[in-house]
Amino acid sequence: MILFLKKLFQTKKKSPQMSTSILQSILQKSKDNKEIIAIWQYNSDKGSLVGYITEINEEYIGFRHYTRFGKPDGIIFIKVENIKNVDFNDDYIKVMECLIQYSDIIDKPSNFAIHLNQSENWQFSAILQLYNNQDQMASFEINGNEFFTGFVKDLSDQDFILNCVAKNGEDLGTSLFKIEDVTEVRVNDIDDRRRLLLYNWRKATL
Structure with a gap:
């Protein structure tokens, strides 16, 4: 009976080892692979922040932010507890990956120009x-x-x-x-x- 209880206690003791959260895994993957994600925060009406993780610890992340035109916009430090949800692998993330890759194209307007005459039409x-x-x-x-x-x-x-x-x-x-x-x-x-x-x-x- 004592041996049985000992084995049962050892089995229960191992269970907390599966405790790495999905959020932590996503953040770590973003850091390791420079994978683009979108972070939404509590008490923020500015929409999501798009970029990838540069640093991570238990309390804070460093986040390489990009503008909606795909331009790098500095590093933002965010409290992990302030993260409400994270988007990844959706259409907007793919849009941002495209913009980041080809952002220089946006800087170049075409040579086209409209020439108007003096008529009312x-x-x-x-x-x-x-x-x-x-x-x-x-x-x-x-x-x-x-x-x-x-x-x-x-x-x-x-x-x-x-x-x-x-x-x-x-x-x-x-x-x-x-x-x-x-x-x-x-x-x-x-x-x-x-x-x-x-x-x-x-x-x-x-």
């Missing part, structure tokens, strides 16, 4: 030039309200078709807009260059 002139350069992405403000971004695919005297692209490069299909509703046109801004990079990545044309 400036919208048609701008859209026509984009229609003749269908690989040039642009953003259109409609009725002074919402912006839509993409490539001009068709054009008439009254309206045009835009192949719309979401902020992380997703192809949203085509939409029709009236030319007279266009209140602003933007080309070559940094957000659109980011969007174009991701669109080409998704289309595997980088």
